[in-house]
Amino acid sequence: MTAGTIREQFNVTNTREVALVSGAHATNELFSLALPPILPLLISEFGLSYTRAGLLVTVFFSMYAILQLPVGAVADRLGQTRLIAVGIAVMGAGMALASVAPSYPVLLGGVALSGVGGSSYHPAGMSLISDVEVAETEGKAMGVHELAGMVGNMLSPVVIGGLAVVTDWRLALGATAGIGILYAGAFALLMAPASSEDAPATTAPSSPSAPSSPSGADGRRGIKRVVVDAWAVTRIPLAWWVLGLFLAKLLFTLQSYGVRTYFTSYVVARTGLSAGVANGMFFVFLAGSALSTVGFGALADRFDRLDLLTAAFLGSGGLIAATAFVPASVVVLVGWFFLLGVAVYASLPVVNTLASKYSEREFSGSLFGVVQTASGLGGAVGPVLFGALASRVGVRSMFPLIAVVCFVGGLGFLATNRYSQESRSTA
Numbered sequence: 001m002t003a004g005t006i007r008e009q010f011n012v013t014n015t016r017e018v019a020l021v022s023g024a025h026a027t028n029e030l031f032s033l034a035l036p037p038i039l040p041l042l043i044s045e046f047g048l049s050y051t052r053a054g055l056l057v058t059v060f061f062s063m064y065a066i067l068q069l070p071v072g073a074v075a076d077r078l079g080q081t082r083l084i085a086v087g088i089a090v091m092g093a094g095m096a097l098a099s100v101a102p103s104y105p106v107l108l109g110g111v112a113l114s115g116v117g118g119s120s121y122h123p124a125g126m127s128l129i130s131d132v133e134v135a136e137t138e139g140k141a142m143g144v145h146e147l148a149g150m151v152g153n154m155l156s157p158v159v160i161g162g163l164a165v166v167t168d169w170r171l172a173l174g175a176t177a178g179i180g181i182l183y184a185g186a187f188a189l190l191m192a193p194a195s196s197e198d199a200p201a202t203t204a205p206s207s208p209s210a211p212s213s214p215s216g217a218d219g220r221r222g223i224k225r226v227v228v229d230a231w232a233v234t235r236i237p238l239a240w241w242v243l244g245l246f247l248a249k250l251l252f253t254l255q256s257y258g259v260r261t262y263f264t265s266y267v268v269a270r271t272g273l274s275a276g277v278a279n280g281m282f283f284v285f286l287a288g289s290a291l292s293t294v295g296f297g298a299l300a301d302r303f304d305r306l307d308l309l310t311a312a313f314l315g316s317g318g319l320i321a322a323t324a325f326v327p328a329s330v331v332v333l334v335g336w337f338f339l340l341g342v343a344v345y346a347s348l349p350v351v352n353t354l355a356s357k358y359s360e361r362e363f364s365g366s367l368f369g370v371v372q373t374a375s376g377l378g379g380a381v382g383p384v385l386f387g388a389l390a391s392r393v394g395v396r397s398m399f400p401l402i403a404v405v406c407f408v409g410g411l412g413f414l415a416t417n418r419y420s421q422e423s424r425s426t427a
Helices: 003-009 015-032 036-046 050-078 080-099 104-118 121-132 135-166 169-190 223-232 240-271 275-299 305-325 330-344 347-358 364-393 395-426
Strands: none
Touching (some): 015 080, 015 135, 036 050, 050 364, 080 104, 121 347, 240 395, 275 330, 305 347, 347 364
């Protein structure tokens, strides 16, 4: 790949805005993996059981799943730039509180506060990129955005874990908090929040699915009407494509979190390599994932996105299943897991670009809130689901089980694509 080709992958229309939002994504992901590298140190200092230590991570990510949709609706009303800046600052404040916590309850409270701040990013950030970028390059923009997030993930164990080993975990969390607060201020100053791209919508789109109440109604409403009224708060039209985007992001998260959570355990059980070598393979997998988000983001601007999504799910399913037969050679595995990282994350920028295609400014934050709710749900369910299955059939069966999810998704999108083509041909 030439230097010109590489530059072309990052050639977006609104470079400054995409760079700033992507930087916010990297900061958000840095915080999202702040605790795992220092959990052993927290267990030692506070005398925690593994259950109570794990609860810290659970509480943080639970905030993501619970608050994505309401935060998306808030973004449509208050503006994405303000929400991103405030959210990152709140993340930093939560981690600052955790860094000086004298007890476990205070530590838990700081982590929960940081999770609340983190929940604001994805609906606001992804919808902001969708709003400012033109249709011809929005796939590239989403790819750059996801690449920045992957870099943030990869930096977490290096920056936070490394600083904690050299100094202590309190200084590591405090320094991370400072990074977040500083970036929040810089983002607020440089993003020009008063621009038209970030102007909150003032009117909701009309929808035939939400008729007005008949005059003289007695105030009693059925379940359907309650659901319609509640959904109207998000300003998203009631349509099948919303469910399709939700399911696409849910399936992606199920497969990716399944692979990420059990990667090291699977490699050790499958190959007999040490955990240290397996973690080195994990880094290679993440490197492939990072490059995939950029490459397939660019492809999403050139090819049919539903075709790409189908191919990505079927391809990742095939490679995940085939991992069971790859020779246990370090050299072979390095190349294989890099390729696997590319395949597993190929569908991510495509799903995000599809969401951007359907997004309208008056409900873009809410739409990405729905999509990220699916992500949070998949992240919570996937590790538990595949872990329970592995307990019954063994860790070495883990990847073939995850591959089933990919095949289900790929076949589902293939059927959807064919149905859409037939509908257009008969229209």
